[in-house]
Amino acid sequence: MGAVDPTFIQELEHRPKPAVIEAHGIPQIDLSPFTTTSPATTTTAAAAALRDLVDQIRGACANWGFFQVINHGVPIESREKVQAAAKRFFDLPAEEKRKVRRDEANPLGYYDTEHTKNVRDWKEVFDFTVEVPTVMPASYESDDDEVTEYPNQWPSYPPELREACEEYVKDVQKLSNKLLELISLSLNLPANRLQPFFKDQTTFVRLNHYPPCLAPDLALGVGRHKDAGALTILAQDDVGGLEVKRKTDGEWIFVKPTPNAFIINVGDIIQVWSNDTYESVEHRVRVNSRKERFSIPFFVNPAHYTVVEPLVELTNEQNPARYKGYNWGKFFTTRKRSNFKKLDVENIQIYHFKKPDERKLDDVVARVENVVI
Numbered sequence: 186m187g188a189v190d191p192t193f194i195q196e197l198e199h200r201p202k203p204a205v206i207e208a209h210g211i212p213q214i215d216l217s218p219f220t221t222t223s224p225a226t227t228t229t230a231a232a233a234a235l236r237d238l239v240d241q242i243r244g245a246c247a248n249w250g251f252f253q254v255i256n257h258g259v260p261i262e263s264r265e266k267v268q269a270a271a272k273r274f275f276d277l278p279a280e281e282k283r284k285v286r287r288d289e290a291n292p293l294g295y296y297d298t299e300h301t302k303n304v305r306d307w308k309e310v311f312d313f314t315v316e317v318p319t320v321m322p323a324s325y326e327s328d329d330d331e332v333t334e335y336p337n338q339w340p341s342y343p344p345e346l347r348e349a350c351e352e353y354v355k356d357v358q359k360l361s362n363k364l365l366e367l368i369s370l371s372l373n374l375p376a377n378r379l380q381p382f383f384k385d386q387t388t389f390v391r392l393n394h395y396p397p398c399l400a401p402d403l404a405l406g407v408g409r410h411k412d413a414g415a416l417t418i419l420a421q422d423d424v425g426g427l428e429v430k431r432k433t434d435g436e437w438i439f440v441k442p443t444p445n446a447f448i449i450n451v452g453d454i455i456q457v458w459s460n461d462t463y464e465s466v467e468h469r470v471r472v473n474s475r476k477e478r479f480s481i482p483f484f485v486n487p488a489h490y491t492v493v494e495p496l497v498e499l500t501n502e503q504n505p506a507r508y509k510g511y512n513w514g515k516f517f518t519t520r521k522r523s524n525f526k527k528l529d530v531e532n533i534q535i536y537h538f539k540k541p542d543e544r545k546l547d548d549v550v551a552r553v554e555n556v557v558i
């Protein structure tokens with residue numbers, strides 16, 4: 186990427202601030218009580234440690250929507266292999282990378298012109314799915330029931346990329362299952378309550394590369410957004426750039442990299458399942474004039490046919506469902522469509538499925554905060 190094209194330039198109010206505010210208090214959670222024992226623990230001490238862990242998860246999800254985990258069980262070598270192979274891939278000439286370029290029919294593979302909220306992101310990506318095959322609706326049209334398979338497009342160079350990614354997803358998948366169990370427990374649900382939604386999961390992994398940028402004050406690596414899926418398990422390198430919008434005061438907070446930790450954020454689907462007990466949090470990525478940066482989000486997404494709606498156990502007469510159900514596959518394909526083409530319309534959001542009374546309230550909040558939800 187050369188000089189800064191106007192398509193990358195953020196509106197004044199969305200540009201990164203020169204002064205970085207570092208995160209103090211983003212919870213760091215030690216998963217060892219859960220990674221070394223199973224949830225069906227027997228000893229009293231282990232049971233108490235698990236209860237404490239579930240309390241920490243509840244607090245982090247409710248107050249931040251965002252936390253880091255350590256002692257998560259994913260071997261460091263597994264992550265390092267993907268990072269090294271990703272660097273070799275992104276170092277290739279553009280025409281080589283474009284051999285596995287994504288297109289409208291297959292949104293997996295390489296891509297360098299992604300837009301977030303209609304402004305181009307300063308990044309290039311490589312996407313692949315965890316399940317092979319991954320089944321998705323063939324179109325975003327609500328009356329079209331046809332489905333399609335998304336094939337992964339592995340490059341021939343570097344040859345080790347595919348195996349490194351396949352090993353990595355096996356390890357992160359275990360962490361994903363554990364986190365879903367912990368989140369279920371934290372909502373006072375059985376540990377396996379969310380598991381059935383992921384039988385034919387549409388989980389995918391993205392390798393992000395943010396090249397150095399000549400105008401880090403004007404552009405963003407990824408513009409402000411919330412993750413649409415259930416949960417994101419993010420590995421970031423030691424350069425840093427991720428910023429999270431703090432719930433308490435709306436301030437953008439820099440998430441300082443912690444070696445070998447994963448950053449977990451609650452996505453829109455958990456917000457809906459939990460009927461707003463937990464909220465997905467806006468985040469963005471600033472870029473750097475000198476250093477390139479790599480990150481690897483693992484987007485935990487349910488089966489395409491999942492109707493996403495508040496879980497019945499979490500709603501009652503006093504706390505009625507705040508959302509109408511929506512089809513995950515159709516939601517995803519609608520999003521992809523507007524990513525693909527730079528459409529001058531607002532992207533589909535869970536906000537659009539809020540029940541009328543709730544929506545009115547959100548309109549007021551959005552106006553007060555002056556944000557586009």
Ligand SMILES: O=C(O)CCC(=O)C(=O)O
Pocket residue numbers: 391393407412419421426427468469470479480481482
């Ligand atoms: O690179 C990062 O730190 C975050 C990337 C991100 O938010 C995304 O790809 O959805």
Ligand SMILES: [Fe+2]
Pocket residue numbers: 410411412417468
């Ligand atoms: Fe994100």
